[in-house]
Amino acid sequence: MKVRRVLSRLGGDVPRLDGEVALATVVSTTVLVLTDYHTFAATTAGHVVTYAGIPLLIILLLRRDPRDYGVRLGDWRAGLALVAVGIAVTAPVVWFLGTRNASMHGYYAGNLGGSAAALVGRDFFELAAWEFFFRGWLLSVYVRRFGADGIWLQAVPFAFAHLGKPEIETLSTIFGGFAFGWVAWRTRSFLYPALIHWFLASFVVLVASGVFG
Numbered sequence: 001m002k003v004r005r006v007l008s009r010l011g012g013d014v015p016r017l018d019g020e021v022a023l024a025t026v027v028s029t030t031v032l033v034l035t036d037y038h039t040f041a042a043t044t045a046g047h048v049v050t051y052a053g054i055p056l057l058i059i060l061l062l063r064r065d066p067r068d069y070g071v072r073l074g075d076w077r078a079g080l081a082l083v084a085v086g087i088a089v090t091a092p093v094v095w096f097l098g099t100r101n102a103s104m105h106g107y108y109a110g111n112l113g114g115s116a117a118a119l120v121g122r123d124f125f126e127l128a129a130w131e132f133f134f135r136g137w138l139l140s141v142y143v144r145r146f147g148a149d150g151i152w153l154q155a156v157p158f159a160f161a162h163l164g165k166p167e168i169e170t171l172s173t174i175f176g177g178f179a180f181g182w183v184a185w186r187t188r189s190f191l192y193p194a195l196i197h198w199f200l201a202s203f204v205v206l207v208a209s210g211v212f213g
Contacts, residue, residue, distance in 0.1 A: 020145075024141040028157055029157065031054060032157060047129045051132065051133040052129035052133065055069075055133055055136070055138075056137075069136045069140040070136035070139070070184055071189075071190070072188065074187040074189030074191070074192075075189075076187075079189060082192055083195045086196040087196065090199075091203065097168065097169075098204045098205075101166070103166040104204065104208065107166050107208075108204050108205045108209070110209075111209070112205055119202060119206070126201075130161075130194075130197070131190045131194035131197055134154050134157070134177065135184035135193045135194075138153075139185065148185070154181050155175075158173055159174040159177055183196070
């Protein structure tokens with residue numbers, strides 16, 4: 001209380017901040033910055049620890065229920081239907097970009113890194129961690145505080161996480177991030193956007209590498 005009185009005298013009204021929103025914003029931004037400057041998240045294990053382990057540890061330390069952060073099946077009927085629709089709508093677009101767009105083809109053609117099966121397996125764990133980070137943890141924190149507008153808020157750091165990738169992809173992620181967020185919000189689970197994201201990430205590499213091209 002004394003701190004608030006001192007701050008109030010110095011700068012007028014002191015905003016009442018939501019501690020969990022502040023923590024999620026600071027930690028998520030720090031994670032994204034550090035992973036851009038360092039290589040500790042470059043491996044699949046690094047992705048899982050960084051993007052899934054850190055937020056899960058925070059949730060447990062705060063004594064919250066992980067199910068409130070999308071760690072559940074949720075509305076699986078709607079989820080599977082949305083996954084099917086998402087794949088059907090995006091597959092032709094991804095195929096076109098992976099084969100006809102020079103920047104997308106050039107960026108992803110060399111990312112196979114072994115067998116197609118190894119790529120798909122690696123992408124599953126990495127994208128599941130990413131989706132828990134954005135559509136499990138951040139989305140849940142922001143929606144609790146800001147309502148449905150939180151769907152847009154979590155899409156912003158998601159878009160910035162794509163800087164360095166082809167421009168057309170990065171520009172699309174603010175809308176793609178919203179779409180993934182809406183699926184998670186609708187189903188109350190990060191699993192279903194993770195399945196769509198997993199398909200997109202694997203399919204574009206396979207197409208660009210000539211497996212389906």
